[in-house]
Amino acid sequence: MSKTENIFSIVRSVMPYAYDIRYPNIPGCLNSVAIARSKHGEFVFKINHHDMANKNAVVSELLNDGGIHVPHVTVHTYNATCFEKYRIIPGRTLYECMGDMSYEQIHAIYACVVRNFAKMSRIDWTAVKDMPCKYMHQVAKYNVSDVNNPVMGKLFSGAVRAMNMGDADDIGLYHCGLTPENIIVDNNGHFSGIVDLDEVAISNQNYAFAIMAAKYQKMGFDSSELIDYYEKISNKKLNRHHIDTMCNITNVGKYLMWRMSHIRGNTK
16 A cells, blocks of 8 residues: 555545545644545644653643644544644645745744743643653654664753753743744734644753744844843743753754754765
8 A cells, every 4th residue: 555545545534534634734744634625624633652742632721721733633543554644734844935925924833832832831731741651751752763763862861851951940831943933923914823842852842942932043033032021921940051052053953953954865
């Protein structure tokens, strides 16, 4: 069975009358996501590891209960393949539409994202404390191994674990991939929600914030704007030196992983 045939079969195993089954505009390097429509609406189907999918289902409830708009994930299995199903959040990713946006529009969207980050700091994460993918370094090992290879996964996992060291008071359930690819914007250019729950795990707040700040900085903006705003609305202090250091490490690390995946793709 080909990968395309398999994703069609997966969709129809739980949505037999689905139509317009397709890959998203930005399919990702694994081609593990499909979008389908039915009379009940438009849904995302994502092939995933069993442990990761179950973690995502739990954190989707925790985040939504905390006032953070993310997909409501349900977990299913078809022919031993585990997959997630959730209703799509209408709109486009910030990555897809930011070329037509002003600085003020992008800044307003990131202000909403920072407010959602502040809500994450108040979530009780004990519901995931016994799950295999509870920590960010465990998530990183899964994701990097899938995209690159197990050796890179192990190395990157170790680096993420080291960067997550800190005081117990700084630990919480955070989305550690708040980049334009995972921020949804509605048709009016306003913040609508956050996707990619693989990236939600127990993490040091400085590490999670640095991932967001690194991308903001790479777009040519001043990351201290985000830090100032977060500290103002949360009454919590971030470690600016650690965030600056992790921003630099993160941008270099993501570039190296991109190069590795690009080289691997060219050798197939």
